[in-house]
Amino acid sequence: MEKLIAECYHRKLQASPEQIKEAITGRLTAHHAFILKSMQKHIASVEEQIAEIDVEIEKYIKDFEKEIELLQTIPRVGKGGATRTKKSYYKAKYESMVARRGKKRALIAIGHKILCASYHIIKNKEAFKELGYEYLADRRKKNRLEFLKRELKEQGYKIEKAA
Numbered sequence: 001m002e003k004l005i006a007e008c009y010h011r012k013l014q015a016s017p018e019q020i021k022e023a024i025t026g027r028l029t030a031h032h033a034f035i036l037k038s039m040q041k042h043i044a045s046v047e048e049q050i051a052e053i054d055v056e057i058e059k060y061i062k063d064f065e066k067e068i069e070l071l072q073t074i075p076r077v078g079k080g081g082a083t084r085t086k087k088s089y090y091k092a093k094y095e096s097m098v099a100r101r102g103k104k105r106a107l108i109a110i111g112h113k114i115l116c117a118s119y120h121i122i123k124n125k126e127a128f129k130e131l132g133y134e135y136l137a138d139r140r141k142k143n144r145l146e147f148l149k150r151e152l153k154e155q156g157y158k159i160e161k162a163a
Contacts, residue, residue, distance in 0.1 A: 070121050073128040074114065083110055089131035090114070096136060 005017050005024075015023070061068065071077070075085050083094040083106075090110055097106035121128060149159055 066125070067122050070125065070127055071118055074117060074121070075128070075130065077114065082114060083107065087133040089133065089135050092133045092136045 002017075002021070005020050009017050009020065013020070074082075075088060075090075076082050082088070082090040085091055090113065093113065094106050094110050097109055101109070117128060120126075152159055
C-alpha cells in the first residue's frame with residue numbers, strides 16, 4: 001500500500017501520505033457494504049437496460065443508414081461544436097448574432113439552423129453544403145447593393161454598370 005501511495009503522491013496534494021493511507025483504509029461498516037452492493041446491483045441493472053435499448057435502436061436504425069450517413073456530413077454537429085469550426089458559416093453566423101442577442105440566444109439560433117439543415121438533408125437526401133465563413137458578408141454586400149440600386153431608381157436615377 002505504501003508503495004502505491006508513494007508512486008501516486010504529489011507534493012501539491014494537501015493531504016500527507018499518512019492521511020491518504022488512512023482515507024484509503026478507512027472504516028467500512030456492514031451498512032456501508034450493503035449500500036455499496038445495492039449501488040453496484042443498480043448500476044449493473046441500468047447497464048443491462050442500456051444494452052437492451054442499444055440492441056433495439058440498432059434494429060430501427062438499419063432502415064435509416066443513408067440518412068445517418070448524410071447527417072454526419074454536417075461538421076461538428078452540436079451547437080457548441082458548430083460554432084467552433086474555423087471558417088464555417090455557423091461560426092460566422094454565431095459571431096454575427098452573439099453581439100446583438102447574447103451567447104445563449106445565439107447558440108439556440110445556431111441549433112435551430114442545424115435542425116433546419118438536418119431536415120433539408122433528410123428531405124432532399126443530399127449531403128451538407130458548407131456555405132463558408134464569407135457567405136454572410138457576401139450576402140449582406142449583395143443585398144445592400146440591391147437596396148441602394150432600388151433606392152436610386154425610385155429617386156429617378158438611371159444606373160449603368162461600369163465597364
